[in-house]
Amino acid sequence: MNRLLNRLSTLGLLLLFTFSFTYLAAGCFGFTLDGLMPLWLACICLSVWISADFRHGILLGLPLSALILYIAYRTYDGELVLQLSDFFDRLTGAYYQRFYSPGSRYVFADYSENHSLILLFLAFLLASYLSTGLTSRGGRIFFSLIGTVPPVFFCLAVTGKPSVPAIAGLTLFWVLLLSGGGRYDVNSHQGRVFFAVALPAVLLTGLLLFAVSPESYVSSMEEMSISLRIEEFGRSIRQLIRGEEPSPRPGATPETVVLEAPPPSTLPEEMDFGGSLELAGGYDFTGMSDVILRAKTDLEGYVYLRARSYGDYTGLGWLEAEEPGLPSSLSYAASAAAGEEHELELRLEPPSAYRFLPYYSALPSSSDSFVPSEGQTEYTVPFRSLGAVSPLPAELRQEEEVYRAYAYEAYTRLPAATETALLQLAERAGLSASSPDLIQAVADYVQRTGTYDLGVSDYPSEDYAVYFLTEARRGYCIHFATAAAALYRALGIPARVTEGFLYRAESGEWTDVCRSDAHAWVEIYSDGLGWLPVEVTGRSGLTPPEAVPVSPAIDSPAPEASPEPVEETPIPTPESSPTGPAVGPISPEGPAVPEPAGFSIPWRALGIVAAVLLLISLLPLQRLVRLALLRRRIRQRDGHKAAVAIYRQAVKLSAWGASVPEAITKCAEKAAFSNHEVRREELAACRALLEGMTKEVYAEQNRFRKFVFRYLKCFM
Numbered sequence: 001m002n003r004l005l006n007r008l009s010t011l012g013l014l015l016l017f018t019f020s021f022t023y024l025a026a027g028c029f030g031f032t033l034d035g036l037m038p039l040w041l042a043c044i045c046l047s048v049w050i051s052a053d054f055r056h057g058i059l060l061g062l063p064l065s066a067l068i069l070y071i072a073y074r075t076y077d078g079e080l081v082l083q084l085s086d087f088f089d090r091l092t093g094a095y096y097q098r099f100y101s102p103g104s105r106y107v108f109a110d111y112s113e114n115h116s117l118i119l120l121f122l123a124f125l126l127a128s129y130l131s132t133g134l135t136s137r138g139g140r141i142f143f144s145l146i147g148t149v150p151p152v153f154f155c156l157a158v159t160g161k162p163s164v165p166a167i168a169g170l171t172l173f174w175v176l177l178l179s180g181g182g183r184y185d186v187n188s189h190q191g192r193v194f195f196a197v198a199l200p201a202v203l204l205t206g207l208l209l210f211a212v213s214p215e216s217y218v219s220s221m222e223e224m225s226i227s228l229r230i231e232e233f234g235r236s237i238r239q240l241i242r243g244e245e246p247s248p249r250p251g252a253t254p255e256t257v258v259l260e261a262p263p264p265s266t267l268p269e270e271m272d273f274g275g276s277l278e279l280a281g282g283y284d285f286t287g288m289s290d291v292i293l294r295a296k297t298d299l300e301g302y303v304y305l306r307a308r309s310y311g312d313y314t315g316l317g318w319l320e321a322e323e324p325g326l327p328s329s330l331s332y333a334a335s336a337a338a339g340e341e342h343e344l345e346l347r348l349e350p351p352s353a354y355r356f357l358p359y360y361s362a363l364p365s366s367s368d369s370f371v372p373s374e375g376q377t378e379y380t381v382p383f384r385s386l387g388a389v390s391p392l393p394a395e396l397r398q399e400e401e402v403y404r405a406y407a408y409e410a411y412t413r414l415p416a417a418t419e420t421a422l423l424q425l426a427e428r429a430g431l432s433a434s435s436p437d438l439i440q441a442v443a444d445y446v447q448r449t450g451t452y453d454l455g456v457s458d459y460p461s462e463d464y465a466v467y468f469l470t471e472a473r474r475g476y477c478i479h480f481a482t483a484a485a486a487l488y489r490a491l492g493i494p495a496r497v498t499e500g501f502l503y504r505a506e507s508g509e510w511t512d513v514c515r516s517d518a519h520a521w522v523e524i525y526s527d528g529l530g531w532l533p534v535e536v537t538g539r540s541g542l543t544p545p546e547a548v549p550v551s552p553a554i555d556s557p558a559p560e561a562s563p564e565p566v567e568e569t570p571i572p573t574p575e576s577s578p579t580g581p582a583v584g585p586i587s588p589e590g591p592a593v594p595e596p597a598g599f600s601i602p603w604r605a606l607g608i609v610a611a612v613l614l615l616i617s618l619l620p621l622q623r624l625v626r627l628a629l630l631r632r633r634i635r636q637r638d639g640h641k642a643a644v645a646i647y648r649q650a651v652k653l654s655a656w657g658a659s660v661p662e663a664i665t666k667c668a669e670k671a672a673f674s675n676h677e678v679r680r681e682e683l684a685a686c687r688a689l690l691e692g693m694t695k696e697v698y699a700e701q702n703r704f705r706k707f708v709f710r711y712l713k714c715f716m
Contacts, residue, residue, distance in 0.1 A: 005191025006184075010134050011049045012194065013176060017148055018045050018127050020169030021155075022119055027163040028155040029090045031115040036075075040120050043068050045127055051624060052131035053186075055631075058624050065124060072120050082111040083118035094158040126151065132620030134177075134184065141182040148173070168205050175201050277310045277497065278317040279464045279478060283454045288516040292501070293356060294347045300507040303344075304533055305356040307500040308370035309523060311411055313486055315418065315463045318497050324368055324406045332400055332530030334362035335392055339385030348377040356500060359533060360384045392528060400528060407525045411494035414486060421466045422490035433492045439524060439534060442491070446484045447538040449473055477537045478520040484536040485522045494525035498533070626714040634687055639678035643671035646686045653690075653715060656697045661689045 018041055026033050047068060051061025073080060089111075126147065133143035152170055156162055179197045180190045297303070311321020337360040344358050355371040357363065361383035365371040392400055414422070426432065429445050446469070453474040461467035465486035468479050481497045488495035502519035505511055523531040633645040647668030650660045664686050671678050698709055709715050 009191040009194035024166035305501040309498040328365045337384040407494040640671035
C-alpha cells in the first residue's frame with residue numbers, strides 16, 4: 001500500500017507543478033494555449049512519471065514521451081519553428097519592457113496564434129528534471145527546488161499580476177513537497193503524509209481565495225511599499241551600471257513620458273468624414289491604393305493625422321458631438337507642449353472640408369471636433385513635440401476648467417443599457433474607476449478581446465460596442481475604437497472616437513497617404529492638457545501577423561503623465577521586421593532614442609542559452625538511462641558476465657579513492673578464468689558490496705563532486 005501511495009503522490013506533485021507553471025508562464029508572457037493543452041500535459045506527465053518511478057520504466061516511458069511529442073508536432077502542423085520564434089521574442093520583449101526600458105511598449109512578432117506546442121516541449125523538459133528530483137534517494141527537496149523556483153521567479157519578475165490559480169497551485173506544490181521529506185523511498189510513509197497534508201492544504205487555500213477574492217482586491221501604494229523599495233533599489237543598480245542620472249521614485253511627478261508606434265489600419269467610411277459615423281455594413285475594399293494626400297515632415301516614424309471626432313454614441317454608430325458654445329479645446333494640448341518645433345507640409349489630392357492635422361498643432365478653429373479647411377488644398381502646419389509638459393498659459397487655465405466640466409458631462413454619456421452591460425463586463429475583467437493605470441488596462445482588455453478582421457459581416461445587434469466585446473470579438477479599427485471609447489465612458493473617463501489617417505513618414509521626403517491608411521482611434525480627455533490619442537486596435541487575424549502596441553496609460557489628474565505624440569515615434573527595428581521595441585523614453589529636452597540604434601533579438605546568444613538549458617535538462621534523463629543499463633548489466637542472467645560487470649563498475653569507483661572489495665575481485669576472477677558456476681548468492685553479495693562502496697564514496701565528496709558523481713558519472 002505504501003508503495004502505491006508513494007508513487008501516486010509523486011505523480012500528483014508532477015501534475016500540480018507542470019500544470020501550474022505552464023499556465024503561469026502563459027499568463028505572464030502572453031502565450032496562447034488551446035483546449036487540448038491539459039490533455040497533452042497530463043499525457044506527458046504520465047509518461048515521464050513511468051520513466052522515473054518504475055524499475056525499467058524508462059524503456060516504456062521514454063518512447064511514449066517521444067510518441068506524444070511527435071503526435072503533438074503533427075497535430076499543430078509542424079509550427080514548432082514559428083512558435084519557438086514567438087517564444088524567444090516574447091521573452092525578449094518582456095525583458096525589454098520590464099528591465100531595459102521600463103514603461104515602454106515592445107512590438108511583438110506574433111508569428112503564431114497558438115503556443116501550445118512549444119510550451120508542451122518546455123513542460124516535458126521541466127517534468128523530466130522534476131521527476132528525477134522527486135524520486136531522488138538523497139537531496140529530493142534540494143534538487144526539486146532548484147528545478148522549480150528559478151523558472152517561477154523568472155515569470156514573476158516580468159509581471160505584477162500573475163494568475164491566481166497558478167500561484168495557488170505552485171504554493172500547494174511547495175508545501176506538499178516539503179512535507180514529504182528530503183529522501184524518496186517507495187516503501188516509506190511519504191504517500192500517506194502527502195495525502196494527509198493535501199486535503200487541509202487545499203481546503204485552506206480555497207477558503208483564503210473565497211474570503212479574499214483576487215478579482216476584487218486593489219493594492220494600495222502603502223501595501224506595496226516593500227515591493228516599491230525593491231523596485232527602486234533595482235532601478236538604482238541599473239542606472240549605476242549604465243551611468244545614468246537617478247530617476248524619480250515611483251509615484252513622483254514623472255519627468256519622462258512614452259512614445260508609441262501605432263499600427264496601420266483602415267476605415268470603411270468615405271473620405272469626406274461626414275457628420276456621422278455608421279458602423280453597419282462591411283468593409284469596402286475598392287480604391288485602397290487611391291492617394292488622398294501627400295505629406296512631408298522632418299520627422300521619421302508613424303504619424304497620426306486627425307480629421308474629426310465624434311461624440312454621441314447611438315449603439316449603431318457615432319454622431320457629431322454638439323458644439324459646447326465654448327472656445328475650442330483643440331489648442332490646449334499644443335499650448336502645454338514644450339518640445340521642439342516642427343512643420344508638416346500637406347498637399348491634398350481631392351479637396352476636403354477638414355484640415356488633416358498632427359497632434360499638438362495650435363491652429364484656430366470654430367469647432368471643438370475639427371478644423372475647417374477653408375478650401376485650401378496645400379498648407380503647412382506648425383506643431384510641437386510634447387516633450388516636457390508645461391502648465392497652460394494663465395489666460396487658458398480658467399477656460400480649460402470650464403471646458404473640462406463640459407467634457408465630463410458630454411463625453412461620458414451612454415445609452416443606459418450600454419452603460420449597464422459595459423460596467424458588468426468591466427467588473428468581470430477586474431476594471432473599475434479606481435483601477436491603477438486604467439487607460440492602459442482598458443486598452444489592453446479591448447486588444448485582448450478582439451481580433452482584427454476586415455472580413456467581418458454586419459453585427460446582428462443594436463449595440464455594437466457590447467456585441468463586439470461579448471460575442472463578435474472580431475472587427476477592424478472602428479469597432480475596436482467604439483468598444484474602447486464606450487468602455488472608457490462607462491468608467492467615467494471622457495472619450496470620443498476620432499478618424500483620420502495613420503501613415504509612416506520618412507524624414508524630409510514626400511509620402512503618399514492612401515485610402516488604405518485611413519484609421520480610427522480613441523481620444524481621452526486629460527485634465528489640464530486636453531484631448532490625447534490612445535491606440536486600441538488589435539492584431540490582424542487575416543493578414544500576416546502585425547504587432548499592435550497601445551498608447552500608454554494616462555492619469556487624467558496629472559498632465560505630466562500624458563503620452564508623447566506618435567508623430568515622433570522612433571522605429572528602432574528595420575523595415576523588414578515589424579517586431580521589437582516601438583517606444584523610447586522622452587526627456588524634458590525632447591525624444592531620446594534608446595542606446596542601441598536598433599534592438600534586434602540576440603538569436604545567437606539565445607540559441608546558446610537554450611542549448612545549455614537543454615543539456616542541463618537532459619542530465620537527469622541520461623542519468624536514468626545509464627543507471628538502467630548498469631542495473632541490466634549487473635543483474636543479467638549470465639552470472640559470469642554479471643560478475644565481470646560488477647568488477648568493472650567497482651574499478652571505476654576506485655578512481656574516486658575507494659579500494660575494490662576482495663570478494664568482488666575473486667568473484668570476477670572465478671567468472672573470467674574458470675568454468676565454475678557463479679552462484680546467485682555470490683552475485684547478490686557482490687552487488688551489496690558494490691552498493692555500499694558507492695554510498696561510501698558519495699558520502700566523502702563535496703557538493704560539486706557529488707553532483708558530478710550522480711549526474712555526470714551516473715554512479716548512483
